[in-house]
Amino acid sequence: TDPDRWQAVDLWFADHLLPVDPAGEAALAANAAAGLPPHDVSPLQARFLGMVAKMVGARRVLEIGTLGGYSTLHLARALGPAGRVVTLEFNPHHADVARANLTAAGVMDRIDLRVGPAHDHLPDLAAAVEDGSEPPFDLIFIDADKPSNPVYLDWSMMLVRPGSVILADNVVRDGRVTDPDGDASVQGVRSFTGMVAADPRLEATVLQTVGVKGHDGFMLIRVASV
Ligand code: SAM
Numbered sequence: 140t141d142p143d144r145w146q147a148v149d150l151w152f153a154d155h156l157l158p159v160d161p162a163g164e165a166a167l168a169a170n171a172a173a174g175l176p177p178h179d180v181s182p183l184q185a186r187f188l189g190m191v192a193k194m195v196g197a198r199r200v201l202e203i204g205t206l207g208g209y210s211t212l213h214l215a216r217a218l219g220p221a222g223r224v225v226t227l228e229f230n231p232h233h234a235d236v237a238r239a240n241l242t243a244a245g246v247m248d249r250i251d252l253r254v255g256p257a258h259d260h261l262p263d264l265a266a267a268v269e270d271g272s273e274p275p276f277d278l279i280f281i282d283a284d285k286p287s288n289p290v291y292l293d294w295s296m297m298l299v300r301p302g303s304v305i306l307a308d309n310v311v312r313d314g315r316v317t318d319p320d321g322d323a324s325v326q327g328v329r330s331f332t333g334m335v336a337a338d339p340r341l342e343a344t345v346l347q348t349v350g351v352k353g354h355d356g357f358m359l360i361r362v363a364s365v
Contacts, residue, residue, distance in 0.1 A: 142349075145349040146350065146351050149181060149183060149350035149351045150351070153181075153182050156186070157182055157186060160182070162243065162244035163185065163212060163213070163244075165243060165244075166207055166212060166240035167207075167209060169236060169239065169240055170240070173232070173236045175206060175207050175236060179206055179210065180210045180282075180308065181350055184210075185209060185210055185212075186213065188210055188213055188214055188217075188280060188306070189213040189216060190217070191306060191359075192214055192217035192277075192278050193217050195303070195304050197217070197218060197222065197278045198223070198274075198277060199222065199225075199273075199274060199275070199278075200218060200223070200277065200278045201224075201225050201264065201278075201298060202214060202225070202227065202279075203226075203279070203282060203283045203291055204227070204228065204280075204283030204284075205227065205228035205233060205234060205237045205252060206228070206237065207237050208237030208238070208240045208250075209240075211241060211250060212244050215241070215246040215249050222249055223249055223250075223251060224250050224251070225250075226250060226251070226253070227255075227257040227260050227283070228252065228254055229254075229255065229256050229257065229283070234252055238252055257283055257287070257291065261291075261298075262294075264294075264298055265294060268298050275303060276299055276303060277302075277303055277304070278303065278305075278306070279295045279298065279299065279306070280306050281295070281305065281308070282308040282309070284324075285309060285312075285323075285325075285328055286324060286326065286327035288327040289327065289330045289334055292305070292331055292335065296340070296362075299362045300362070301362060301364050302362065303362040304362070305358075305360040306357055306359055306360070307331065307358040307360070308357055309355050309356075310345060310355070310356050310357065310358045311347050311348070311354060311355045311356035312328065313355065314354060316328050316329060316332075331358075335358070335360060340362060342361045342363055343359065343360040343361070344358070344359055345357065345358050345359070
């Protein structure tokens with residue numbers, strides 16, 4: 140197989156399995172028009188995220204890396220009106236586009252979009268869970284700067300409960316993850332993987348993906364205890 144085949148298969152399944160999604164398509168179009176990098180999850184992957192949220196019965200989701208809010212939209216829809224997605228975005232321009240997309244899609248009232256480096260917001264979120272003023276997160280989606288994945292895992296462990304799920308995108312990186320001399324993103328994913336493997340509280344697997352996003356993958360982590 141080759142990338143053209145992967146794309147054709149992705150589009151075929153998307154065509155058969157996904158509902159028409161005018162708000163999602165409008166968000167992707169707005170992201171492109173605003174010059175955002177095309178780093179959103181694919182439509183099939185967005186549905187996967189929403190389904191994981193439903194399967195864990197999530198009420199509260201943390202996303203690290205909003206971009207234009209395409210994944211955020213699918214997470215918010217999966218939670219329903221009583222749910223809450225806290226989403227962290229470094230880049231103010233990305234955050235502005237996301238806010239407009241999520242408002243147009245009618246879900247902004249269930250979203251808490253915080254702008255700035257995730258590292259600046261994670262301590263506040265952890266303090267709120269620690270002192271009981273906010274419940275832990277049922278699902279955390281890590282999809283920002285990959286060199287920081289180890290830091291995001293450390294903070295995530297202060298934000299979850301037994302049974303929570305952590306998903307990390309882009310852990311395969313076109314296969315480069317196996318290269319010990321890989322770039323900073325590869326090093327981030329490799330350290331993150333080592334931390335997950337060494338933590339007896341966590342159970343994890345990786346789903347490699349090919350499709351419109353090339354060759355990549357998700358790490359799916361279940362928190363057994365905290
Ligand atoms: N989750 C989005 C989706 O699927 O639609 C895609 C997110 S994109 C892969 C990564 C985003 O993380 C970018 O918008 C980038 O600006 C943001 N980012 C990078 N470094 C960050 C940081 N330190 N804190 C928060 N966000 C960061």
